Structure formats: C-alpha cells, structure tokens
Amino acid sequence: AGLAVTLALALDAAAAPAAPPTAGEVLAAAVKEARSGKRSVLVVFHASWCGWCRKLETILAAPRVQEVLDRHYVKAGLTVLERGEKEALENGGAEELLSSLAGKDAGLPFVAVLDRKRRPVATSNLSGPGTNVGFPAKAEEQDHFLSMLRKGAPRMSDAEAAVIRAAFPAPK
Numbered sequence: 001a002g003l004a005v006t007l008a009l010a011l012d013a014a015a016a017p018a019a020p021p022t023a024g025e026v027l028a029a030a031v032k033e034a035r036s037g038k039r040s041v042l043v044v045f046h047a048s049w050c051g052w053c054r055k056l057e058t059i060l061a062a063p064r065v066q067e068v069l070d071r072h073y074v075k076a077g078l079t080v081l082e083r084g085e086k087e088a089l090e091n092g093g094a095e096e097l098l099s100s101l102a103g104k105d106a107g108l109p110f111v112a113v114l115d116r117k118r119r120p121v122a123t124s125n126l127s128g129p130g131t132n133v134g135f136p137a138k139a140e141e142q143d144h145f146l147s148m149l150r151k152g153a154p155r156m157s158d159a160e161a162a163v164i165r166a167a168f169p170a171p172k
Contacts, residue, residue: 019088019092020079020088020089020090020091020092021091022091022092022093022094023078023091023092023093023094023096023097024093026076026077026078026091027041027043027076027097027114027118029076030043030074030075030076031074031114031116031117031118033074034073034074034116035116037074038116039071039072039073039074039116039153040072040073040074040113040114040115040116040121040152040153041073041074041075041076041113041114041115041116041118041152042069042073042074042075042076042111042112042113042149042152043076043077043078043097043101043111043112043113043114044056044057044060044075044076044077044078044109044110044111045078045079045080045094045098045103045108045109045110045111045112046077046078046079046080046108046109047079047080047081047082047086047108048079048082048086048089049082049083049086050108050109052108052109052134052135053108053109053135055135056109056111056134056135057077057109059167059168060075062167064163064167065163065164065167068156068160068163068164069149069164071153071156071160072149072152072153072155072156072160073113073149073152073153078091078094078097078098079091079094080094080095080098080108081095081108098110101120101123102123102125102128102129103123103124103125103129103132104129105129105130106124106125106129106130106131106132106134107132107134108134109124109134109135110123110124110132110134111123111124111145111148112124113148113149113151113152114152115152121151121152122147122148122151122152123148124136124144124145124148126140126141126144133145136168137168137169137171138171139171141171142165142168142171146161146164146165149161149164
C-alpha cells in the first residue's frame with residue numbers, strides 16, 4: 001500500500017501545474033542573457049483576458065519583427081492582473097515591478113525597456129503615469145513605441161525601425 005500511495009502522490013505532483021517563475025527570476029534570466037549579447041531587456045506585462053495584449057504579442061512575434069528585436073533585446077513577458085482561478089498564472093512580484101515603472105493603473109499591455117543593470121530606460125507611458133499607449137494604434141502611439149524601442153537600442157537602424165512600424169496596422 002505504501003508504494004501505491006507514493007506512486008499516486010508522485011503522479012498527482014507530476015500532473016499539478018508548476019507555479020510560474022517569479023518576476024525576479026524572469027528578469028534575472030533576461031538580464032543575464034542581455035549582458036552576454038550586449039542587448040537591453042524588453043518587458044511586456046500582459047494578462048490572459050487582454051485582447052490588446054494578444055494583438056501586441058502577435059506583432060512582436062512576427063518573424064521579421066522578432067528578428068529585429070532579437071538583435072537588440074531579450075524579451076521578458078510577465079503575467080499580471082489575472083482574476084479568479086487564473087491568478088495562478090501570475091508571476092509573483094510582477095505587479096510590484098509594474099507599479100515601480102508607473103504602470104499600476106496604466107492598463108495592459110504595458111511595456112518597459114530596461115538596461116542590462118535592470119534600470120528603466122523607457123516605458124509605454126506617453127507623458128507620465130496613466131498615459132500608457134497599450135497597443136499602439138494611433139500614429140502618435142506608434143511614434144512613441146518606436147522611440148521607446150530606439151532608446152533601449154541606440155544602434156537600431158532606420159530600416160529596422162521601419163520593419164517594426166510596418167508590422168502595425170495603419171494608424172487611424
């Protein structure tokens with residue numbers, strides 16, 4: 001019976017989803033990789049219920065955009081602001097990091113550029129707390145998004161920036 005109980009417990013443990021890594025663990029891995037490649041860290045805060053987050057993720061994952069971003073950034077996705085049973089998807093400490101970057105009440109997606117020492121370089125806030133562009137749909141928002149990316153990647157060429165801009169829908 002002891003073996004059966006041990007086996008049952010082992011199977012339960014194997015079936016239980018692992019807790020997501022903490023924001024600190026995600027950032028530590030991203031910073032380590034960024035240092036080795038002389039890149040910056042692009043932190044994208046998102047939630048499973050956020051349609052605009054999925055739209056931004058689709059653009060950032062487009063092959064040509066990803067190729068440009070991979071040259072200049074290590075991407076770190078952090079899940080925040082989940083509800084109910086989905087709260088288990090959150091990265092511990094991510095909401096505190098979001099708050100420290102003036103993104104607490106900014107809405108999602110929220111994007112921040114950090115240098116290789118984890119210092120903020122730019123965020124998706126246009127002009128201070130509460131001005132997050134979220135998914136950049138308007139021309140001014142796309143300009144800000146590209147400016148933010150270029151602050152973290154000063155070697156990004158005009159042609160590379162044009163690839164990223166072209167991936168977004170035409171501004172309204």
